[in-house]
Amino acid sequence: MTTADQNFLRPWQDVTSIGEFDWTSLANSEGVFVQDTAGNELLDGPGGMWCVNVGYGREEIIEAVARQMRDLSYFSPWSMAAPVTTKLSEKLADLAPGDLNNVFFTTGGSTAVDSALRFAFFYNNCLGRPEKKHIISRVNAYHGSTYLSSSCSGKMREKANMDMIADTIHLLPCPKPKDKPADLSMDAFCDEKVSDLENKILEIGADKVAAFIAEPIMASGGVIVPPDGYHKRCHEVCRKHDVLFIADEVVTAFGRLGHFFASEDVFDVVPDMITTAKGLTSGYVPMGALFISDRLVEEIKSASNEARNFVSGFTYSGHPVAAAAALANIEIIERDRLLENVQQLAPDFEASLQSLNDIPCVTDIRVKGLMAGVECELDEDHPDEMRDVEFLYKVDEICQQNGLLVRPVYNSCVMSPPLTISRSQIDDLVGILRGGIETAYNNL
Template identity: 50%
Template sequence: MLRDNQGYALSDGPSAPAAPASQPAPLVQPWPTAGAIGAEERGLLQSGDGIYVVDAHGRQLIDGPAGMWCVNVGHRNAALADAMRDQAMALSYNSPWYTTSQPSDALAEALAARAPGDLNHVFFTTGGSSAVETALRLMQFANNVRGRTEKKLMVSRQGGYHGSTYLAASLNGRPRDQDWMDGAGSLVRKLTSPDPFRRPAGMSMAAFEDFLVEEFRALIAAEGADRIGAFVAEPIQASGGVIVPPEGYLKRMRALCAENDILFIADEVVTAFGRLGSIFASQDVFGVEPDMITFAKGVTSGYFPLGGVMVSARFFEVLRQSNHPDAMFAHGLTYSSHPIGCAVALKNLELLEGGILDHVNAVSDHFQQSLKRLEALPLVGEVRGKGLMACVECVADRVSNNPLTLDLEVGKRIDAHCHELGLLVRPLINMCVMSPPLTITREQIDEMADILYRGIAMTMDDLVREGLWKG
C-alpha cells in the first residue's frame, strides 16, 4: 500500500465520532451525524456585505470560505439582486420540457463562447451535484446508444468530492464520505490523490507524477479501455484540501484518456468563474481541453441555485449520427435553465469580466504569500493553493497512523478562536480552507491571514497547556 511522507496510508480513515444531540430543531441541515440529526442547530448568520457576514451576536466576520466557495462577487451585491427581481417580474419560470427563456438562451451562448475548444453546448442543472450526475448519465446514455453497454466504469481519485446525488457521491474519495451511505461502488475505481504533501518520503515530485500517471495506465490495462467510460477530476481538489497536482499531471491524464477513448470530465464546480482568475480554468490555467466541464457555485456567486455541464460538439455529433436516432435521454430537472438563475448568471458574468477577474489575478500572489507565512507555526504542516483558494493544513500528530482524534480537536479550536477574532473558518478536520469573495483587498487579505495566524497560535497554546500536544 502506498503511504505518505509521514507513514499514513493513502486511503480512507475511520469514522468521526457522533456529535452529542442538542435540543430538537425543525431544520435538518446537510451532513448531520446520526446522534444529532433532527436535534442540531448551527451558527446563525443574520446579514452580509462585501466580504463580511454578521452573526447572531452582531459580530462582523470575514467570510473566509465565501459561503461554500461560491459568493464570488461578495454579499449584498445590488446588481445581482436587481437582476433577480427584474427577471422575476418579467418571467419567473418556464418549463424546459417544451419552452425556453431569453436568459437561458443568452447564457448558453455566452458560456459556449468562453469554454475551451468545442465545448459549445450546455445542459443547465440546479447545482454541482446535479451537474456531475448529468455528465455521468450522458456518458452512460451515449455508450448505450453506441452499443458499448459495458463501457460504464467511472474513475475518480481519493480526496475528491463531486456531490451528494447517487452517481456523483459514488465518486467521492474523502475519508468518511461513504462510510454509512450506499452508492454505485461497483461502477467506480479510485486512484491516488495527486497530493504532493502526502507523497511517500524521498519521492521527488517528478517521480510522484510518474507514479500517478502509471497507476492510471495500469488501471486501464487491468480493467480494459472498453469498460471505462469516464475519468472525473477537479483541476484542484477543493474539499479534499485544495490539492494542487504536480505541474504536468492533468495534461498527461488527459492524454491517457484520449488514447483510450475515455471521457475526461473536469469538475470545475469550484475552480470556474473567477476562483483561479478565469471563467473556466481547465485550459486557461492547466492547459487541458476536457470533453465536458461541470460547473455551479460561482456561476451565480451563490445568489441563485444553478449549475451545468459544458459538452463538446463532437460528443453530440457522434450521438446524432448513431443508429438509434429515437433513443431518449430521459433526464431532466424541473428547474433546469431557470430564467431567474440564468439572468443572475449573465449579470454575474458581466461583473466578473468588468474588473473582478483582473483583480483576482492582481492579488493572487499576495494572497498566497500572506498565508504562506503561517508555515512558521509548528502546528502547520503546509500552506498550499492557487488563485484565491488556499489550504492551511495543520499536523498535530506526526507519529501516529491514526491522527484523526487530535486533528478533529485542532480544527474545532481554530474555528472557535478565529470566530471570536473576526474570521469565519470552514475547518475540514485539520485543514483550514480559505476561499474568500473575489473582491477582497490586499489589506483585507492581510487581516484575514493575521487572524488565522492568531487563531492557530492560540490553539497551539491550548493543546500544550492541556497536555494534548508537545509542540
C-alpha cells in the same frame, strides 16, 4: 448569536444531535463580510461554501432577479424557451474552452456531475458499446451528494452508513504532493500518479471504461494541488484509451483561479465535459451547468440516423430567475475585472499564507489562485485525525471570536474568499488565522 434548530437536518449532520447543537445564525451580508444576528461582523474565509465569488449584497444581481421574477418567473424547459436562458447559454458557450458549446443546465453541482456521468453512459449506448460504463475517480475527490456523484467521491470517511455504487466505480490514490515519499522526485511522483490511471484503465479494460472524473484542484478534499503536468498527462492517457475526461469545475470555474474556466487556461486541457455550479450565480440562487463538447454530440449524430433523446433533466433546468442571476453575476466579473484581481492578488495571497509555515503544527500549505488549504497536525509522526479535527474546531472558534469564518475541512483550514477581497483584507484574514492557530496551540 446562535440557534439550536429543532427541525432543520443539515448536510452531514449527526442525526442523533438534531436540536442540540448551537449554530451561528447569520442575518446580514455585504462585500466579503457576513454579520451574525448579534451584529458581529465576520470576514467570510470560505466564501459561503466556495461560492460567493462576486461578494455579497450585489444590487445588480438582486435587481436582475427581481425583474426576471416580475417578467417571467418560470418556463418549462421541456417545451419552451426564455430569452434570458437562451442568452445565458450563448454567453456560457462563448466563455467555455474549445468545443464545449452544449450547455445542459442543472440545479447545482451534484446534479451537474450526475448529468455528466449519465451523459457518458448515454453516449456509449448510442455508440453501440453498452459495456463501456466504468468510472474512474480519486481518493479525496468530492463530486456531490446524489447516489451516483457521491459514489464517485473519494472521501472515504464519509462513506460509512451511506450506500454507494461500488462495482463500476474505481478510486485512484490521491495525487497529493505532501504524501510523496521523500526520496521520490516530484516528476517521478507525477509519473506514478499518471501511471495509476493508465494501469487502472488497462486492468478494467479500456473497452469497459467510460470516464475519468477529476477536480482540477480537489476542493473539499483539502485544496489538493496536483503536481505540474498531471492533468494534461491524464487527459492524454484518456484520449489514448478512448476514455472521456470530465473536469469537475464546480469550485474552480468562474474566477476562483483567475479565469472563467481553469481547465484550459491553468491546466492546458480541453476536457470532453465540464461541470460547474457555485460561482455561476455566486450562490445568490441555485444553478449548475454541464458543458458537453461538440465532438460527443457529433459522434452520437453520426452513429445513427435515429433520434437520440437524452432522457434526463429537471423542472428547474435553465430556470429563468437563476439565469438572470448568472448573467448579472458574469457581467460583474467582467465589468469589475475580477479575474485580473485574482491574478494580481494570487501571489500575495500565497506568500501571506505561506508565512504561517513557522507555526509548528502547520504541516502543509497549499495555495492556487484564491483557494487555499492550511493543514495542521499536532504530531506528524503519530497521526490522529480526530485529535487534529478537534484542534481545528478550536482554531475555528477562536478565529470567529476575532472576526473570521474558517470552517475547517478535517485537518485543513480551507479558504476561498470572495474574489473581491483586497490586499489589506488578505492581511486581516491571515493575521486572524495565525492568531487562531497559535492561541489554540499554546492552549493545548
